[in-house]
Amino acid sequence: MNKKILDVLAFDQVKQLVGQYLVTAQGKEELAQLAPSADAQQISTWLAETEDALKVQRLRGGIPVPKIENIRPQMKRIEIGADLNGLELAQVGRVLVTANELKRFFEDLSDSEIEFERLYEWEKQLVTLPTLSRRLKEAVDEDGRLTDEASPELRVIRQNIRRSERTIRETLDSLVRGGNAKYLSDTIVTMRNERYVIPVKQEYRGVFGGVVHDQSSSGQTLFIEPKQVVDQNNRLRQHQIAERTEIERILAELSAELAPYQREILHNAYVIGMMDFMNAKARFGKELHAIVPAINTDNHVVFKQARHPLIDQEKVVPNDIAIGEDYQAVVITGPNTGGKTITLKTLGLLQIMGQSGLPILVDEESQMGIFQEIFADIGDEQSIEQSLSTFSSHMTTIVDVLKKVDHTSLVLFDELGAGTDPQEGAALAIAILDELGARSAYVMATTHYPELKVYGYNRANTINASMEFDVDTLSPTYRLLIGVPGRSNAFEISKRLGLDTQIIEQAKQIMDGESQDLNEMIADLENRRKMTETEYLEMRHYVEEAERLQKELKQAYSFFFEEREAELAKARKKANQIVEEAKEESEKIISDIRNMQLSSGQSHVKEHELIAARTKLSDLHQEEHLQKNKVLQKAKAAKTLKVGDEVLVTSYGQRGTLIKKMGESQWQVQLGILKMTLPESDLQPAAPVKEPVQRVVHTVRSAESSHVPNQLDLRGKRYEEALNEVDQYLDAAILAGYPQVTIVHGKGTGALRQGITEYLKIHRSVKSFEFAPANQGGNGATIVKFK
Helix, strand or coil: CCHHHHHHCCHHHHHHHHHCCCCEHHHHHHHHHCCCCCCHHHHHHHHHHHHHHHHHHHHHCCCCCCCECCCHHHHHHHHCCCCCCHHHHHHHHHHHHHHHHHHHHHHHHHHCCCCCCCHHHHHHCCCCCHHHHHHHHHHECCCCCECHHHCHHHHHHHHHHHHHHHHHHHHHHHHHCHHHHHHECCCCCEEECCEEEEEEEHHHHHHHCCEEEEECCCCCEEEEECHHHHHHHHHHHHHHHHHHHHHHHHHHHHHHHHHHHHHHHHHHHHHHHHHHHHHHHHHHHHHCCCECCEECCCCCEEEEEECCCCCCCCCCCCEEEEECCCCCEEEEECCCCCCHHHHHHHHHHHHHHHHCCCCECCCCCCEECCCCEEEEECCCCCECCCCECHHHHHHHHHHHHHHHCCCCEEEEECCCCCCCCHHHHHHHHHHHHHHHHHCCCEEEEEECCCHHHHHHHHCCCEEEEEEEEECCCCEEEEEEEECCCCCCCHHHHHHHCCCCHHHHHHHHHHCCHHHHHHHHHHHHHHHHHHHHHHHHHHHHHHHHHHHHHHHHHHHHHHHHHHHHHHHHHHHHHHHHHHHHHHHHHHHHHHHHHHHHHHHHCCCCCCHHHHHHHHHHHHCCCCCCCCCCCHHHHHHHHHHCCCCCCEEEECCCCEEEEEEEECCCCEEEEEECCEEEEEEHHHEEECCCCCCCCCCHHHHHHCHHHHHCCCEEECCCCCHHHHHHHHHHHHHHHHHCCCCEEEEECCCCCCHHHHHHHHHHHHCCCEEEEEECCHHHCHHHEEEEEEC
8 A cells, every 4th residue: 555645644643552552572563564454364364363452451451461672683693602691581581481471371261261363373373481481580580680599509609709798898897997987088898999998098098008999089088908808809809700600601501592492482572572562452442442343345434433543532523434335435515624634534544544453443333445545635735846836736646546546446535626716626626536436436525616516416426425514603513414515604604703684695696596505405404414313313212222121121031931940940859859759658658558468468458557558648648838828828718619609700790600510610600591601710709799778779670780880991892882882881870770880981082982972961861971080091981970
């Protein structure tokens, strides 16, 4: 991909954001070489690694990679037979220790059954050298100093050195204390030429004897090694030389041990660097709330809530950007400072980041394409050196683009055709867009020319877009509106700023009628879009609420069945246990009977013995302890039916009398003059009806009157059928002596309610009627009072 696009879209600045999370030299090299690819397989591999690293970031806080320097120079020196110093050995040892730790880290992830698409393949490439790693860790400190455990000889030598130093200090301390202090410039012990000395005043140089190693700048102080410690300093020096010799021997030995494993160590450093690079991409993604997008091989780009990574994330305005599926060209119109250029850069930069394997700043379900080339002509590229105007500079770039563009190219043009006569510029812009369309390139262009608004309507695979502008606040909202061309807000802005209305009206009359109609059309489109967007958001809210409720219902449904199965399993287990116990008891009883037969010598067991055995078998029955539950006890007693009982037939709402039982759960019931066979589940015990007070009017009614309910439910009935039932019901209720009844007709369309109202008005026995109270149905029911 051309390097110019990387500079125009500031890709290096994005790489710097990623680079701040790197800790290894190899990782920094990988980032420096990072560039977008057009190979679909390569991009898929990169994105899979980024997705794996994001998963580790979520689950374990990232891959544990420490700071590691570049060890290639060290390995090169070993290859030519040179010895490494302590610091270099420590850097190599850190690579080996890190390889071991990463192996254990990924083994733990594997044991937790966490799946990755690529990371386990990288982990398999790590080579552990436990013996060599342990040897380096024991012999060399983090800062490169050899430890006492590097060799037994070195331990003994250092013990001798410490012993000699202690003896020398004790001797010198005795010299600088007491009466000798007056001969010294300061009562301290110091070192010169790697030998212990004391600072003696010039005039007392002969008091201590020994060797003068140095003097102060003024010459008033001499640093003298007293004769009492000369031999001791000589012995210390010998030990120090022995230590240096032993250190050189150990360094040579350790370097030789590394030589056979140069390739493995270098590859370990490379793998650790790659993991560091993946880790940095994941941390970058987490910090900016970026995701790994899906790849659309048909180049249908859909960036949902896309954000530019170099803009403050608290201020940036997310936008939905789409190109490729329904249209291959987007023409963005509108005033300056509205965000058109940023929208172009966001599309191009996010696409380049995706093709480089980086996470991009979009919402879930976004998808990217794969373009062989991305071209851009953005910004004022006026060239003083080449004596090119702005227009000439833009045309030079466009000519170069047109030589290379094809159906796999994404082209970004900012202010297409600007810098020249508006009429000619608009014509050129249209011709350039037509040429790009003929080559099936993907294009997003910004422009000021109103002619291109019409172009967006008239050309296939082309759509208009604009950046929203808030006339009330006189400021852009930076929101991209796909399908709505930009319109001039000059009249509205001038009016809000106080320009005389008469001047504005005169300007409107001067303005071309077609342009004015176009602006009015655009304004209407914007209003419709806002209405549709509001309705969409409202509908989306209800859909999300419905989805949430459905999810909760599914969870509850699943929980219910799990609990039911668990209870059934427990019940089966308990039942099987009871059956087994009963079988054991019955077998024991049968065995006792057989033993009695054998012991009595008779073929028959006596009657009382059989009765006793039968009693034991009966005792195996498990009683349902209802006596402890009064509610269950009453329910069981109430459910017991016998011949002659009065019952309520629930399916007919009528009372009847039980005549005889017809089967296991069937009864013959007398309902008035009818005899019916009904299931026991349809019958409920009913208390006998009390005899009414003996008045002539009541004796005429007969027992049949007691079967009339005080409420008639007409919901769901057709109009004619309902009125017929009302007529019959009112006659029956009057014969039953009810002072008032309730007719439930529901609310519905109101036709049935109106019909019943008209009927009640003309009924001779109706005294008055009114709708029921709100807590009894409101205008869905009517209470009728009789004369």
